[in-house]
Ligand SMILES: [Zn+2]
């Protein structure tokens with residue numbers, strides 16, 4: 001185990017929150033907790049201390065599937081941002097958060113902001129053209 005005790009982060013009960021250096025270590029920690037306590041934990045990258053912590057799967061980034069967009073939708077912008085940080089840290093890709101056009105929450109796309117805007121404009125032009133028919 002390569003766990004470190006972070007100074008800045010405490011659990012809700014006031015104990016220091018266990019921090020992991022990488023998502024792999026955190027995954028190992030989550031496996032251990034699951035085997036030992038039968039509790040599903042999800043690693044997340046902490047904005048506060050920069051380490052990885054575990055949080056109960058139940059409380060982790062609530063998301064649902066958005067059928068019209070056929071992608072994951074996050075309940076709030078904050079949840080999408082949390083997920084984005086994890087993906088950026090893990091995969092080193094840049095993600096753009098946008099509100100679901102069908103009001104199902106928030107989505108992440110790996111498209112660049114420019115590409116996304118271009119696509120939106122193209123869609124808008126298409127629907128305007130369709131209206132004129
Ligand atoms: Zn922390």
Ligand SMILES: [Zn+2]
Pocket residue numbers: 066067068069070073100101102103104107
């Ligand atoms: Zn959607």
